[in-house]
Ligand SMILES: Nc1ncnc2c1ncn2[C@@H]1O[C@H](COP(=O)(O)OP(=O)(O)OP(=O)(O)O)[C@@H](O)[C@H]1O
């Protein structure tokens with residue numbers, strides 16, 4: 001059984017069919033990339049998966065758990081965590097305090113029976129481990145809003161990791177990054193592969209082809225195809241879609 005599965009998902013905005021009966025699976029250990037031109041419905045799909053938007057039809061499964069009726073925060077509890085195309089880091093707090101808030105939010109009942117001081121030091125060590133995980137140890141005491149863009153995105157990933165997801169949703173993690181920052185983010189995503197499945201939306205095709213186990217191409221809300229990098233690259237319909245859009249450049 002796939003770790004994650006969506007079946008016949010539909011979302012309409014008025015007369016626009018933004019998500020048109022989409023089926024998609026993500027296996028354990030997989031980095032599954034979702035690609036497609038601007039307006040294809042990628043962000044809408046991620047919003048449906050994370051529970052920010054309610055689907056008009058279809059079902060979403062995490063393992064054998066039907067998460068379709070769950071609210072967004074309940075889906076996080078079920079093992080689904082996301083990063084945002086627009087970062088949600090608390091800009092005026094330090095990196096450490098951002099991580100402490102995230103760790104606290106997901107600490108759950110395991111810490112309830114500890115003495116407050118033991119509890120606090122457990123949270124601190126978790127926050128420090130997360131900073132280390134995304135390469136922000138030396139920036140721990142900086143105000144988050146003063147970090148370079150790439151480091152803020154890395155912090156956003158760390159905030160999502162605090163929920164210890166089974167599936168991580170990444171919506172354009174490389175957006176607005178220079179080559180060095182992108183390379184660091186690619187390495188970070190690669191390093192997460194063994195711990196969780198990832199659904200990655202990204203316009204940077206070099207990064208996508210380097211990372212993805214499989215890709216799904218979305219066009220006008222519909223799945224055009226799902227396949228390996230070679231299968232997608234060699235598909236004439238995909239080339240037709242991208243010949244029209246690559247030249248315009250992407251955000
Ligand atoms: N809240 C909304 N209300 C009405 N229409 C919407 C809404 N959100 C998205 N749309 C429309 O749905 C379609 C899909 O948009 P979406 O943002 O999901 O595309 P995308 O693939 O993420 O694009 P991009 O690559 O530019 O981020 C677009 O035509 C968009 O205008």
Ligand SMILES: [Mg+2]
Pocket residue numbers: 042043044085
């Ligand atoms: Mg989008």
